[in-house]
Amino acid sequence: MNKKLLNLIIFFMLCEMILANHVSARMKCWTNSEGIKECGDKIPPEYTQQGYQELSKGGIVLEEKERIKTKEELEKAKKEAAIIAREEEKERNKKIHDKMLLETFVTIKEIETTRDQKIEAVESTIKITQKRIIKLQYLLDDELNQNSLDKQIDGKDKKF
Structure with a gap:
């Protein structure tokens, strides 16, 4: 019985870790060089300084990063x-x-x-x-x- 309880606890902990990683992974949307809006879990390096939006799983904007300003x-x-x-x-x-x-x-x-x-x-x-x-x-x-x-x-x- 102890072994079953231990296996059950391990199973729930693994499920929680998987769900936690899935929930914390936000979708990011950016505009590419052609002006087309793209989304994904990672922003390509060439677009990180142009600003982007972080969306929740439901598509709600959680955070919006402004683009980095030029020297001018x-x-x-x-x-x-x-x-x-x-x-x-x-x-x-x-x-x-x-x-x-x-x-x-x-x-x-x-x-x-x-x-x-x-x-x-x-x-x-x-x-x-x-x-x-x-x-x-x-x-x-x-x-x-x-x-x-x-x-x-x-x-x-x-x-x-």
Whole structure:
């Protein structure tokens, strides 16, 4: 009786191992170089990097592997990630600036008043600078005229 029980246990273990291997073996589908979809238990080496699907025994997609990206695609993705990072950084800086403004000023009117005062200060500096430029231009013109007169006088003296 012991021998029958042992044989029965061995039989069930073998059946379980066979079924386990059969169940775990998934069907894989890929697209060949001609664009035709092929399926099997193993993917040919030349198609492993092109992406494939793993199907259950019932044909349900269990997992889908993307194809490996080319260098150009990786570079493009890297550039896009950098652009997104810069935009996020700009947005963070804008939020920090907005928060600073909200903490500094109580109302929008205060912000506008401060802005107007700064504009007036810049305009005043521009006017003063323009007046200084005009004055310096007059001084330069006077100096040039004086030099011109001196040359004329010096030229007349040499003739005598």
